[in-house]
Amino acid sequence: MESSLPADVRHLVVGAGFAGLCTAIKLDEDGEGDFLVVEKGPDVGGTWRDNTYPGAACDVPSQLYSFSFAPNPDWSMSFSPQPEIQAYLRRVARESGVLDRFAFDTVVESASWDDATRTWTTVTSAGTVTSQTLVVGAGGLSEPRLPDIEGIEEFGGHLFHSARWDHDVDLAGTRVAVIGTGASAIQIVPELQKVAAHLDVYQRTAPYVMPRHDRRYTRLERLAFRHVPGLQKLYRTAIYWGRETYVPGFTRRPGLLAPARRMALANLHKAVSDPDLRARLTPEFEIGCKRILISNAYYPAVAADDVELVTDAITRVTPTGIVTADGTERPVDVIVVATGFHTTDLPIAERIHGRGGASLADTWAGTGMNAYKGTTVHGFPNLFVLVGPNTGLGHSSMVFMIESQVAYLRDAVRTMRAAGWAAVEPRAAAQARWNDALQRRMRRTVWNTGGCASWYLDAHGRNTVLWPRATFAFRRLLSRFDPAAYEVSTPATTPERIPA
Structure with a gap:
């Protein structure tokens, strides 16, 4: 059967939820239009396409749970119901002009790194694609977890x-x-x-169940959001800092x-x-x-x-x-x-194979999920994982974290272009230092000391899901690509270290 996909692209993106859509839009803005987004479902939306149960709604305020570059003045409620979030993502995708490079109903069966060619080869249900970079935006709340109950x-x-x-x-x-x-x-x-x-x-x-301070926006408010410059951004900023006030309680006191x-x-x-x-x-x-x-x-x-x-x-x-x-x-x-998702054992990790053929799942089996800056992984050159290890939040919007990671990805791509590098891979020592520091911080958080068992903890008892600091710290740390933490290679050379 002839493939319906291009044989070769510069960037292959897996998933068409918030993460994949953000990546596509920002790559396109940077002139990196040679990309393909493959999505197992029939439409954009990811979690918000799949979760259509009665009463489905976001528990982060609408003004913050949206792209900073695509505000929506027409939210009906302060906490958006699922159909509105899905409609928002559809509109953003349509208006951005990137949907011509999306392949829906396309399942990733395997992805393997080839050291000789410095490329990823990804086998999908619709054909095989090679790419320089592989961006995984499959999300942590995408694969349902079924209970193991007799009968x-x-x-x-x-x-x-x-x-x-x-x-x-x-x-x-x-x-x-x-x-x-x-x-x-x-x-x-x-x-x-x-x-x-x-x-x-x-x-x-x-x-613990807090009151839901939800309300319907008035017509006047929606008009003001649309026509008063800066008003919606002001709302978003106020909500953001209000949410950040929870961080010290979660992480220190x-x-x-x-x-x-x-x-x-x-x-x-x-x-x-x-x-x-x-x-x-x-x-x-x-x-x-x-x-x-x-x-x-x-x-x-x-x-x-x-x-x-x-x-x-x-x-x-x-x-x-x-x-x-x-x-x-x-x-x-x-x-x-309603027993949650595979969050600490991402199923797609079983299908991604790095240098030497080991899968991402095998690599993480002994230690639990870990990555450098929650985004790149030693042994997996040119792999960028969005909503990766220790990037989750218990208080604010994951869209903020996604945009931070995409900014890091964009700067990595720019740096690779300028330097003529074919591959970048975080050094093992840099990744170890990052994760050791994270886990030291994690010991004093309420997630580790609060006396509960949660889906934040993996089989090793490590919290590999949440970010244990303020979100603005995450954004600052990912604001620029840092080549000194990476081994790099050109098409004709073996990996080398950039002097620190």
Whole structure:
């Protein structure tokens, strides 16, 4: 079968969410138009294309959860619902003029570095492409994680993950079980409670849930955003610095989060009058140790008469129900799995092979995910990982981090062009110093001292997901490409070190 893709491009980008789209737009602005974006789905959007469950919305304010170079004056709410975010990304992609270099419904099967030619060879479902650089923007919340529960394959009703919602299933009048109480679940539960005959919510650990200070923008506000110069940027700046005030509490002094804890517990006490239920919904760890959630509707929904909060561990699933450790079997027609994503063991890492043939997954198996500046990896020349190790946030917008990484990528490409380099690869010592410093900082954060087990921690007990400093520090550290930390090569030479 003849390939529908170009045989060779300068830059191959994997993923068409915020990260991939930002990369494409900025490369195009720099005159680096010889790129291809391959996307496994049928459209741009990534997470916001895939997560279409009832109630899906962002928990970062709209003004900040958008590209700095593409403000949207037409957000309807201060916290955007999923359809608006997806429409925003579609519009930005269309207006940027880069969609002619996007290949949708194209799955990356493998990518391998060739030291002889200083190129990546990427095999996809639509053909093979060689490129000088490989930019991975697949994201950390893209591959659903299914629970390992005995008998789950034999369930006779409908079962689906929150990120793969089956809209053909009519939930009205059914008995539904939601497994999980994370960020997606607390948005789903209130919506299901409205239509299901009965809802069981299976909770392993109770989260902190803050009030959601959401509101609809007035027509006058939207007009002002569109026509008053600098107003929307001012809103964005104020929200950004408001969010940064959480950083000291997360990273150095958890006691600073005490007001947030009081607010979350007041939210619980206001909505739940039953003392037994309230006790089971009260977290037993420091606030911030796990992701802080926001909702005005979750607690009232759980407290409703047609909802049961189940805190006993699930032991198995039968064809007609769920059995818990106390021996109780609860009949159920539909199971919604809201158990998160592969965040510390990215599936795409199994398909990327660097110098010598080792996969990125194999390289990380012994130590956990790690990269230089969260973006480049020793042994994998010209590979740039966006939303990579230790770039995640628990308080602010990942779009800010993505734009910071793309700025670093752009400067790397400019530097390579100017110097005539065919490949750049972070030195092992530079990468080790970066990650050792990160993990030293991580020891004193609430994520490591707060007394919880979270999806931030990998199999080694290391937090390889979050950034343990202010986001403006990350932007400063990635503002310029730093050749002294890299081994470089030209097409005719072996790798060499740039003097520090």
